[in-house]
Amino acid sequence: EAQVTQNPRYLITVTGKKLTVTCSQNMNHEYMSWYRQDPGLGLRQIYYSMNVEVTDKGDVPEGYKVSRKEKRNFPLILESPSPNQTSLYFCASSLSRTSSSLYGYTFGSGTRLTVV
Amino acid sequence: RKEVEQDPGPFNVPEGATVAFNCTYSNSASQSFFWYRQDCRKEPKLLMSVYSSGNEDGRFTAQLNRASQYISLLIRDSKLSDSATYLCVVNRDGGATNKLIFGTGTLLAVQP
Numbered sequence: 038e039a040q041v042t043q044n045p046r047y048l049i050t051v052t053g054k055k056l057t058v059t060c061s062q063n064m065n066h067e068y069m070s071w072y073r074q075d076p077g078l079g080l081r082q083i084y085y086s087m088n089v090e091v092t093d094k095g096d097v098p099e100g101y102k103v104s105r106k107e108k109r110n111f112p113l114i115l116e117s118p119s120p121n122q123t124s125l126y127f128c129a130s131s132l133s134r135t136s137s138s139l140y141g142y143t144f145g146s147g148t149r150l151t152v153v
Numbered sequence: 154r155k156e157v158e159q160d161p162g163p164f165n166v167p168e169g170a171t172v173a174f175n176c177t178y179s180n181s182a183s184q185s186f187f188w189y190r191q192d193c194r195k196e197p198k199l200l201m202s203v204y205s206s207g208n209e210d211g212r213f214t215a216q217l218n219r220a221s222q223y224i225s226l227l228i229r230d231s232k233l234s235d236s237a238t239y240l241c242v243v244n245r246d247g248g249a250t251n252k253l254i255f256g257t258g259t260l261l262a263v264q265p
Contacts, residue, residue, distance in 0.1 A: 072255075077257060078257065079157075079240075079255045079256055079257035079258065080197070080240075080255035082252070125194075127196055127197070137244075137253060139185065139202075140199075140202075141187050141189070141199040141202070141242065141253070142199075142253065144196035144197050144198070145196060146195070146196050147194070147195070147196050149194075
């Protein structure tokens with residue numbers, strides 16, 4: 038089944054403890070992206086990647102890192118999480134950045150992160 | 154001003170009703186438009202693309218008005234299962250950038 042898989046689904050952590058949220062897709066998509074969703078603010082892009090070893094900042098990159106060593110994986114790293122990073126996170130992918138404007142994105146199931 | 158604006162609702166409608174949502178966007182260069190559906194605490198899922206001439210998929214009709222920079226979604230014969238948040242999505246610049254911008258969503262609650 039074609040899908041985007043995120044792990045974990047739920048995570049509670051303490052301020053300053055490094056964490057990684059994994060994202061993997063099995064559709065051979067070139068383009069991958071991370072979003073966070075907060076009430077009243079909608080989905081905001083954190084980082085995106087157009088292909089292996091090609092990543093760039095989205096609208097709200099502060100406090101996050103990403104890597105794209107393989108085409109299928111795009112982990113989101115919080116080196117020193119803070120309470121304002123408590124949010125619902127989604128990984129998304131599309132065949133290419135161009136195709137996203139035609140067909141939209143496929144989203145993972147989400148990771149609900151709480152930083153205390 | 155937000156790039157994509159939607160009425161947050163909630164829209165409370167009885168089963169069988171027809172309901173319409175509007176969404177306005179600020180970038181006149183935007184080329185691509187979508188409606189996504191998001192169930193509570195779940196991921197957004199593509200409902201339909203919006204084409205210049207308007208398009209229909211079963212009970213759902215999407216329309217685009219470029220002159221006024223808004224898109225609309227019409228749902229006929231509402232079902233309980235239509236209860237969800239509907240997200241309006243627009244690409245930011247068109248051309249090479251093709252970044253998708255999401256509205257904050259309109260909540261629909263269909264009542265029995």
